[in-house]
Amino acid sequence: MNTIKVFAPATVANVVCGYDILGFAIDEPGDEIILSKNNSHQIAITKIEGDGGKLPKNPDKNVVSHVIRLFLKKINSDQGIDIELYKKMPLNSGMGSSAASSVAALVAINELMGAPFSRQELLPLAMEGERIACGNAHADNVAPALLGGLVLVRSYEPLDALRLPYPKDLSVVCVHPYVDVPTGEARKIIKERISLKSAVQQWGNIAGLVAGCCTNDLGLVGRSLEDVIIEPVRAMLIPYFYEMKQFALDSGAIGFGISGSGPSVFALCGNMEIAEVISQKIKELLSQKNIESESFVTKINEDGARVIS
Template sequence: MKAVKVFCPGTIANVSCGFDVLGLCLDSVGDEMIVRKSDVPGIRITKIEGADLPLETKKNVAGVAALAMLKEITFEGGFDIEIYKKIKAGSGIGSSAASAAGAVYGINALLGNPFTNAKLVEFAMQGEALASGAPHADNVAPALMGGCTLVRSYTPLDVIALPTPSELYATVVHPQIEVKTADSRAILKHNVTLKKAIQQWGNVGGFVSGLFLNDYDLISRSLEDVIVEPIRSVLIPYFKTVKVATKNAGALGSGISGSGPSIFALSKGADTAHKVADAIHDIYKNSEIKFDIHISKVNPKGCKVLPL
């Protein structure tokens, strides 16, 4: 195989209670990427459509992730990468992670899959580090592994694939205001109260249990963030209104997707996910804010090869 076309899915990191550890993979929104083997060593970004991003390999997240991988490959040639961005940069649904994950997934496919998903996550994290200043796995892990994932530990990296209830849907609204990941991290407090931390890890345990038990009600009760959401949500217009309206429309719960500004809501079943989308639409349609709404089943597979 000389070339491969890859679907690079969007992802929701944190999932309310699991700041920096939980993530889930989307189905209906993602980039595409074509990766080609080349006789010329190194990594080249040959084309980017849909976003104004740097072509210089070391300044591009896909490039950096691919370079990290190349260091551990004996292959003498190189790879050319074309990126077709569909996830907006800065949306909070893992735009940079999709690029980083897609690049290493594509190269791995071209080489006959020598690396495990866990190893691909490590490479892709290098791309994430370029984008956000720190090597995070809570978007690249679900992008590569699909479904819901838990980053139990970063040192050493230990990512757990969680089960994905088959009727779990996400509705995501991206209000098109700019919130940079680095800024969004900077406003977080260094310390939290032990009391709130206990609430949070009770909810992480509850959410994980809910996935294993296929218990949507328990998932719903666990979708609560007492630490990060109260701080970050002030950056997002209509956040509280969306939270109330999505719950009234039947959502299991909602929260900030990654570092925002996108807001996600989880629902049981496609019908509810559509009703939730309608409720969100009604809130933003009369505002001056441009917005996109995505409705997506939770994607159990992650990155996948598309017909070229």
Template sequence: MKAIKVFAPATVANVSCGYDVLGFAVNAPGDEVIMQLNDSGKVTLESITGDDGRLPRDPARNTVSAVVINYLQALGVEQGISIELHKKMPFGSGLGSSAASAVAGLIGINELMGAPLSREQLLPFAMEGERLACGNAHADNVAPALIGGLVLIRSYNPLDVVKLPVPASLACALVYPHVEIQTKEARQILKTHIPLHDAVTQWGNVAGLVAGFCMNDLGLISRSMQDVVIEPVRAMLIPYFYELKEIALHQQALGFGISGSGPSVFALCTGLQTAQRVVDAISARLSEAGIQSTTFVSEINQNGPLITSMQPALD
């Protein structure tokens, strides 16, 4: 029976001012899924590692297997599949953990079925995985995890997703402070109404950020990485957020913000060396405050998920 191993990357959602409409993929961390066809006629979740027993083992309730079930039902196919999920990124980190699992599962099953759907056609299935995980079918993690690069969700209804160009010199500094924030809770604290002048400021920044990427204008990207809507609310959940922001900008980061719902923070930088200086300085400050952290430095991942093995059977 055919088997496949897939890696799907972490993602940075929102990119400061683009709440629910912008996100990009990084090279690490990410999740790994191993899937194998069998004759059972059902989807089974054989094992999960790296979750400390926290994820549901019921295939209908776990993101990675639920999206596979939905995919097979949509295609009208009864096929036995065994799934192993290896979590290699933290929960509640703001790095798109559930999105990575869903995307890895979808890429795996689609390849095993002969790749009848494009990655864009897989996106609605991945979004439903997000609904299962956090109650909202947002696409700013799953779209870049699935397609790679920097992605704009221009519209949710109808779904319209655009992959944007990224300056080749751009690098991302990521710091995950070891405190946990649940995405569902981080959404619940957000305001449902905002002043018009804040909306106007935010629109200008989103438009400027997109223009900066398209024009390869690092200065415009830097000026546009300002969030007057979401960041002021969520910053209170992240220890020393504004101090960390000052540290990143002092180290010549182009801009600094919250990755997804946090607590991870990110900075866009010119080059990997600058990104390394940023994560070193931020992690040192957190360590002084008695807070452990994990850091990552990465270029923008333009390819998204990676099939690392596909063969008749895996040992």
């Protein structure tokens, strides 16, 4: 095999109450990458499309070439690689754009080089892509993009990420308002200290969310989709966040929150019909406020990154 094409999905990190430890993949959007072997012993980015010219083609500065270089070093290979990256999701959206690129690259190079590593073994390398992208090697985007489904990062030291069961009928609305909330800045405003009362409440919500997903109890899931630590701070960066949240809940959403660091928001719904209604209502609200947006109505992606050809 000399050439391979891989798709990696967008993700919703945190899932409201699980900051840096919970995330799920969605069917769309996502990124595609094509890797081809070359004889130059060099890594070259030959094409990037869909980024509006914002991403560097310099292989020393791009997360895709960075994780490929880490992979090749790990297997002691000097194989040359040409990279084509097709961004099919918005940048700086809170939907795991850099994670999708890193994961697509790693799954592709792993297959191209004979699949020496499992998906779990690729996870630390994908996290290094996040370190380059936003300064923090968190796994709540890359883990679900790699593994698919709903993922819990139980521990970072040592790394322990595992898939959780979830209600298969769940539908997801992701709405991306065209406003700028850089991930690094969104992380900086988070409080370094919280009260024990808030911590206990958050732990209860995380446990309730996991229990609700494992038992298909949508009522428990909905009650648990509450964040008393991160959302109150980050919501200030997202125009009309609470208005969007109220629209979603009044229209039948199980829960609503910020996708990753924002500005994208998401709603969990019991079916696609409710999801479509919520998508339309939120887009109409933002339009009335002169904010352009795009939305995705989708299911949770069960498989994570996949080889296309």
